[in-house]
Amino acid sequence: MVESATIAVERREQKGTRAARRLRSEGLVPGIIYGHKEHCVPVTVNASELEALIRHGAHGLLDLTIDGTKESAVIREVQWDVFGREILHIDFNRVNKDERVTIEVPIVLRGSAPGVNEGGVVEQMLHDLELECQAGNLPQQISVNINDLHLDQQITIGDLELDEGLAPTLPADQVVVQVATPEEESDGDEASEGPAEPEVIRREGGEDQGDGD
Amino acid sequence: MPLMPKRVKYRKSQRGRVKGNAQRGNTVCFGDWGLQALEPAWLSAANIEAGRISCSKFVRGEGKLYIRVFPHKSITSIPLETRMGKGKGEPDFWAAVIRPGQIIYEVAGLPKEAAMECFHRVAHKMPFKCRMIGRRQTF
Incomplete structure (x- = not known):
């Protein structure tokens, strides 16, 4: 308790x-x-x-x-x-202590993922987990150990080690945390691409809508 | 290429006034730490890009950056030494309308000290006062 x-x-x-x-x-x-x-x-x-x-x-x-x-x-x-x-x-x-309640509990990551040294980035997709359980057994938080999380691996709700009587309301295949390959981001040095102005939505038939002022 | 909408209904918009505080987009949603605006302003696409570059150089390989604002508003200007009249100017740049409380950037996967250092650099690029805030507990 x-x-x-x-x-x-x-x-x-x-x-x-x-x-x-x-x-x-x-x-x-x-x-x-x-x-x-x-x-x-x-x-x-x-x-x-x-x-x-x-x-x-x-x-x-x-x-x-x-x-x-x-x-x-x-x-x-x-x-x-x-x-x-x-x-x-x-x-x-x-x-009451014996009553079943539905409440959101924060998810806290513990440890360091080896996938970070392999070039990945830890992405926590779910920060709070909605649980249904007896009010007397409500946990303050849910700790997720990521010490065995390698690159391109993930932990889903089904993988969480929850105490007996705690039932998550979300589907078991929902991702909680993953180590993903980071997206390539430009530093703004490359030449500009695309049109300089956005396309203006016009009525069919080519009628001009004006400048809007 | 700075951020701008792909398609718009009208090329030019009226200036309007930035009144009140941000009633939406004022909590940290995706990351662990956020940069919150404390003053109203127009945040140009170039400013957003400058902040993104200085932040992504810092978080590269460690964390993830989220941009929470988008420049939806076109700002027009007339050329220098132009006589008065002759209508509204041409679109000059695109800007996001920022109200106090709006979260501009969020970072995930960084400890508090690193996030503070990162946002300290980004805050220099912002045309308003801002501060770092953490994730709020939900119930």
């Missing part, structure tokens, strides 16, 4: 954009708890605590302490600002 992290949340009375902005300026993140056909509970979370939790991986089951009671939940959605600097809102989904 994976250990679950704990985070304190407080019930929130204020609603709306202006109240949410005020909370954010006070170092709090507005959020909501929903699920299990119970009432939605608007909450606030300490921004620095939440960022630390997300930075260190918060893909597993969380224990939320609200008004002295404990609730187990998973993070369902995190909204960031345009620049990805601060968290705007967070959704918690109530789950």
Whole structure:
């Protein structure tokens, strides 16, 4: 059984954009708890605590302490600002430890591929894997060992060594990581090719469409 | 050959204004690290190419470079010492409209220090302030 992290949340009375902005300026993140056909509970979370939790991986089951009671939940959605600097809102989904949930878990590459020394480049095609499993057994991440990956070889979802009870929702032949031969890229020294201007789409019959201004 | 569309409906476009922030294309999608614009600008095809060359020289043989922008907009200009009037000028270059938050390049397969060094070189070619960001966790 994976250990679950704990985070304190407080019930929130204020609603709306202006109240949410005020909370954010006070170092709090507005959020909501929903699920299990119970009432939605608007909450606030300490921004620095939440960022630390997300930075260190918060893909597993969380224990939320609200008004002295404990609730187990998973993070369902995190909204960031345009620049990805601060968290705007967070959704918690109530789950039981024995309940089956579908959640995305990050894939982390471990080791160094010998295919790189053979002239290849490691290409990670899949960065997150959607898994269906018991909430209590949710892994923080999936480690993929690439120490045996040679040039033009690949690891698919079917090749992953997943714990018992973890079922990926994607097909087994989907590539996770591969060592591919790098494409030849020009340095911009060669002579220019192709037309200097793009072709203008004209109506059939050769009628001119004008310059568009 | 700089980037430009293969086929267009109109040769010339109105200038417009670059308003607001990038609501799309503002997360690292394909690689591990991205170069994010912090100011609005027109990024010419020559600028994109210059950035690509300086970045690909650095990542060659190790990582992979992704270009997240494309110059869809034609920018016209009139020749020097031309009297006023006589209509709109001819297309001079092609540019991508960049809003703050837009990811311009992404690299994969490089450690953080190498990616930072790479984007430090690329940032000198960009006509706006930019910064490096990492991949965001999805839930």
